[in-house]
Structure formats: structure tokens, C-alpha cells
Amino acid sequence: MQQADLILTNATIVDGSGADRYVADIAIAGERIAAIGSFPDATAPRLDVSGLVVAPGFIDSHTHDDGYLLAHPDMTPKVSQGITTVVTGNCGVSLAPLDPSIADRIPQPLDLLGPPELFRFSRFADWIAELRATPAAVNVIPLVGHTTLRVATMDDTQRPATEPEIAAMQVMMEEALQAGAFGMSTGTFYPPAAHAPTAEIMAVGAPMRTHGGLYATHLRDETDQIVPAMQEALDIGRELDCLVVLSHHKLAGQANHGRSAETLALIDRAATLQPVCLDCHPYPATSTMLRLDRVRIARRTMITWSKGYPEAKGRDFADLMAELGLDEQALLEKLTPAGAIYFLMDEKDVRRIMAHPSAMVGSDGLPFDPHPHPRQWGTFTNVLRTLVREQSVLTLEEAVHKMTGLAARNYGVAERGLLQPGYYADLVLFDPEQVGDRATFDVPVQASQGIQGVWVNGQRVWADGAAGTARPGQVLVPTRRASATAAASAA
Known part of the structure; x- marks a missing residue:
């Protein structure tokens, strides 16, 4: 074994693959996991973690942290629950690209990303460059938002885009993909994109057929018309030859409670023909x-x-x-x-969706809300407390897989999401008997309990119940796939 900077000894390892836990030592050298095994003769500093679980750092598959990363780089709401990587730019809204001159009059829901002064990046590459120059405590998987492109190019978003406007959005999409965007998101549920026809979305996303990428979508409808909305998303995925991520999958309103059995069956059928997955959180309420x-x-x-x-x-x-x-x-x-x-979901649907094999975990928190949904501070630890320890809906290994290895594979992130020698040392250390959320709907800004330590790229960012000063987060680089269909066939 090469010289290590730290050895976590006697760790109960849940490696992110879904495999059974085991006990071993983990040696960290620089940004990487140097080795996993037994190292009684190594001279590196040691931390005895007997009785504690070490897992890959959690990947938050659905966030709106685009601006929060810059305004609050400590990322306390996330690292305090074990998150080491966030996926930004969801629901069609990304901080860039947008002309700063219109930052003070952007429509909802773009304003959910933060105050006007954060909207200062006319190119996606400029935002990426600032994140790299002034990194946060966590890694970033960026998406570019179709709604943001509409607001940037159209004088009136209450209509379909014209051919010149679509061409302008394609140029911005191309630039964003070249700058490092992992793909495109849409939010046709929201007014600025509600009038965008399917053909417009396909056309705007066309550069992904060359550069690769994925398509994440807040569906047009999550109530009575959810099935046609899902079918539209799947059509777009086939046209763009890419993975479809169904964002925060839910059935809203009492009339639709129980329909998750129907929608999950639809996802299973679609998965035999094209790449598709979903993200979700464990709460019966949503926020927007x-x-x-x-x-x-x-x-x-x-x-x-x-x-x-x-x-x-x-x-x-x-x-x-x-x-x-x-x-x-x-x-x-x-x-x-x-x-x-909004309290509008059925808990049985929530549990059924969370248990689905293709479901990742995504908080969907709105970090600048003065009274946020507790999911911003507690999603991942809530899963570990309620669905694993209290209700046995998931085993610990299944839950960690959803939070780590599954997400890394779906987003095409290399050498993360698993505990393996040579992989980046994104780690979370927790007490499986005590880990849990404290954030509630009445008092939502509360750090979780039982998270003993968090490392990002080998540097500790959470210890002793507080965020550290290290800012080792990276803007991750996508592993481009020539064809989602080819990748699915190879798997």
C-alpha cells in the first residue's frame, strides 16, 4: 500500500453497490481511496470507527443549489446529512445562461434559485468557471435548464418558441454541453415553459445527440394526466437517444393516490425499450x-x-x-x-416509489426559502431513519445504493459512488442506530444527528457536528456516452 494520509480502522463498509456490509480498514491518500483491507503495520494517522458505517458520500440527485453553492460554499444543509455531490439545474431552471440585465425581473420559478445578484452569468461556462475558481464543500453535477434558455431568448414565454428562438437556444445548449453540462432539464409544469410543445424540447435538446447527455424532467402534470406526461418525457428521451430522469416522481392529489402502482409499471415497461430512472424524496409533501x-x-x-x-x-x-x-x-x-x-401525496405511494429499483434519492430543497421544506436539511437522514431503521422498507445496503452507486452510474460519473481502491475519497461516516433527521415542517432548519464525519475528495468537511473550512468540491466532468441505447444494450 502507498503511504496514506489517514486510515479509518474497523469500519463497517457499505460500499454503494448494494452488496452486503463487511468490516475492514480504509486508507485515504490525497483525493483517493488508497486501499481497503487490514493495515496493522501502516504508520499513517488512524481513526477508529468501530461500530460505525462508512459509505460513499451521498449524491443528491435533485437540487436547486445552483446559487447556494456560491453564496454559502460551506453547504451545511447538505454536508450535515452526508451529501458530497449535488445535481443542479433541475426542473428546467438553472442559474445560467441568463443576461444579467434581466436578473431583477426574472419570472417564477427562476427566483427560487436565489436573489437577483446571483444571476450574473450570461454563459453557462462563466458559472462553471466561477464554481471552479471559488469551489464549495461539495462536488457539482450541473444540468442546463430549458426554462432558463426560454427566458434568455424569448420576449414572451407564453407561446411556443419560433424557429430563430429555437436556434438561439440550441446555440446556448451546445455551449453549455461543451462547458460541462451533464444534460438538460425541463419544467413544463411551470408558466415560463408550459407553452413549449414537445417538438420544441426535442429541437432544443438536439445537441445532446452529438455531445451526449441526459434528460431530467419535472413533468407537465403529476395529477390526473400524469401518464400522458410520462409518455411525452419518454418520447423526448427516445428522440434524443438519452437517459430520462423522472424528477421527484409523485402522484399529487387524493384522486391520484395509489396510482404509483400504475406509473411504476409504466416505467418498468419503458425500461425494456430505453434508459429511464427516477428520483424521489421520502416526504408526503412537496414545495414550490x-x-x-x-x-x-x-x-x-x-x-x-x-x-x-x-x-x-x-x-x-x-x-x-x-x-x-x-x-x-x-x-x-x-x-x-x-x-x-403542499401536503398532497399519499405515504403508501411515497414508500412504493422509494422502494422501486430505479429510484434515486433527491432532496429537491429550495435553499433560499426563509421557512424551507425540511427536505433541504433532512432528506437523506430521513431515509435512513424512517425507511431503513423504523419501517424496514429498505435495507441499509439498498438505501445507500440508491444514494450513491445508482446515482453515479445514472449520471455517468467516473470513480465515485462506490468504495473501491482508486476511487475518489467521498465518504460519509455515521452511526446506523442513531442517524436521523431533526428537520421538521415546523422547525425545518436543523442539522441531522448521527453523521460523524464527511470527506469530499479526501478532505473532511463535517466533523463534531459542524462544517469545516475546507472547500474541496469539484465541478464533475461527465463520462459522455456515444449512445444511450448502445449503453443500455451493453448493460
Whole structure:
């Protein structure tokens, strides 16, 4: 074994592959795992981790951390729950490329990515360059958002794009892929992209057929019309010859509770023909901009922020209606722009989706919300507490695989997601009997318990219940695949 900088001794290793745990030592040298085995004669510093689990650092498959990485590079909400890599640019919204001159009038939901001063990158490459010049504590897998491209190129997003506008978006897509974007995301659920027809999305994404990439989508509809929306996403994936990632897969509204059996069967059938997977989180509530269509199908709606009436933060929509004597429309107008948490999913659906073999874990947190959904601080530790330890929906090995090896494979990330000699030393150390989330809907900003240490590229970024000063995160480079279909066939 080469000289090591640190040896974690007597570790219970859950390696990210789904294989059974085992006990061994892990030697770290520089950015990499030097060796795994027994090293009684090695002279490197040692940390005895007897009784604790060492796993690959968790990969958050769905975030909106594009601007948070720059504003808060310690990334405490993420490293405190064991996350070492975040996937940004989801739901069609990415921080770049966008002309800084329109930063103070960007439409929702782009504003969920942070304050106007963060929207200062007219090229995707400029944002990537700043992340590399001033790295955060975690690694980044960047996607480029179709909605952002629409806002950047169109004077009116309430219509389909014209051919010149599509051509302009294609140029931006090409530039983003060359700069390192792993693919494209869409969010046709949201107003700025709701009028984009399927053909427009296929055309904008066309450069991926040359450069490779994946397609992540917040579907047009997650309620009654979810099946046609899924079929549209699958059509786009086939046209672009790429992996489809169904974002935060859910069935919204009581009328659709139980339909996860139907949608997961559809995913299974599609997977025999094309690459497809999904991400999800373990909560029965979601969060986004305030919309009446969501208020009306939710059993409860909590306001996370409001520019029109800041006192609404943390309050229930129904209570505000009664208190202020306003109907739904009038209260919406008073609060807007605003964000909300919607309790509109069935826990049985959540568990069924989380247990599906192709499901990755993604927080979908909105980090700048004054009263955020607890998923921003607790998604991964909630899975370990509720679905593994309390409910036995997943084994520890299955849960870690979803959080690590599966995500690394789907996103085409080399030498991460598994504990293997030669792989990057992205590690999380935790107590399997104590690990859990503290963040709640009432008090959401709370660090998890039981996470003893987190290393990113060999440097410790979480220890003794606090974030460190190291900023070793990297903007990861995609392993381009010539053809998603060829890759699926080879597998």
C-alpha cells in the first residue's frame, strides 16, 4: 500500500453497490481511496470507527443549489446529512445562461434559485468557471435548464418558441454541453415553459445527440394526466437517444393516490425499450411557488415565504384566509410572489416509489426559502431513519445504493459512488442506530444527528457536528456516452 494520509480502522463498509456490509480498514491518500483491507503495520494517522458505517458520500440527485453553492460554499444543509455531490439545474431552471440585465425581473420559478445578484452569468461556462475558481464543500453535477434558455431568448414565454428562438437556444445548449453540462432539464409544469410543445424540447435538446447527455424532467402534470406526461418525457428521451430522469416522481392529489402502482409499471415497461430512472424524496409533501391549482388539491398548504405579506411565512394558507377574511384568489394576490409547501401525496405511494429499483434519492430543497421544506436539511437522514431503521422498507445496503452507486452510474460519473481502491475519497461516516433527521415542517432548519464525519475528495468537511473550512468540491466532468441505447444494450 502507498503511504496514506489517514486510515479509518474497523469500519463497517457499505460500499454503494448494494452488496452486503463487511468490516475492514480504509486508507485515504490525497483525493483517493488508497486501499481497503487490514493495515496493522501502516504508520499513517488512524481513526477508529468501530461500530460505525462508512459509505460513499451521498449524491443528491435533485437540487436547486445552483446559487447556494456560491453564496454559502460551506453547504451545511447538505454536508450535515452526508451529501458530497449535488445535481443542479433541475426542473428546467438553472442559474445560467441568463443576461444579467434581466436578473431583477426574472419570472417564477427562476427566483427560487436565489436573489437577483446571483444571476450574473450570461454563459453557462462563466458559472462553471466561477464554481471552479471559488469551489464549495461539495462536488457539482450541473444540468442546463430549458426554462432558463426560454427566458434568455424569448420576449414572451407564453407561446411556443419560433424557429430563430429555437436556434438561439440550441446555440446556448451546445455551449453549455461543451462547458460541462451533464444534460438538460425541463419544467413544463411551470408558466415560463408550459407553452413549449414537445417538438420544441426535442429541437432544443438536439445537441445532446452529438455531445451526449441526459434528460431530467419535472413533468407537465403529476395529477390526473400524469401518464400522458410520462409518455411525452419518454418520447423526448427516445428522440434524443438519452437517459430520462423522472424528477421527484409523485402522484399529487387524493384522486391520484395509489396510482404509483400504475406509473411504476409504466416505467418498468419503458425500461425494456430505453434508459429511464427516477428520483424521489421520502416526504408526503412537496414545495414550490404558490399556485392555486396546488392549494386546491392539497390537504394542507404552508407558506414558506411571501414578498406581498412577509408575515405569512410558516403559516397555513387556510388560517390566513380566515384571519384576513379573504377568499383563495384574493389571498393569492396578497401573498404573491410566494412559495409554499403542499401536503398532497399519499405515504403508501411515497414508500412504493422509494422502494422501486430505479429510484434515486433527491432532496429537491429550495435553499433560499426563509421557512424551507425540511427536505433541504433532512432528506437523506430521513431515509435512513424512517425507511431503513423504523419501517424496514429498505435495507441499509439498498438505501445507500440508491444514494450513491445508482446515482453515479445514472449520471455517468467516473470513480465515485462506490468504495473501491482508486476511487475518489467521498465518504460519509455515521452511526446506523442513531442517524436521523431533526428537520421538521415546523422547525425545518436543523442539522441531522448521527453523521460523524464527511470527506469530499479526501478532505473532511463535517466533523463534531459542524462544517469545516475546507472547500474541496469539484465541478464533475461527465463520462459522455456515444449512445444511450448502445449503453443500455451493453448493460
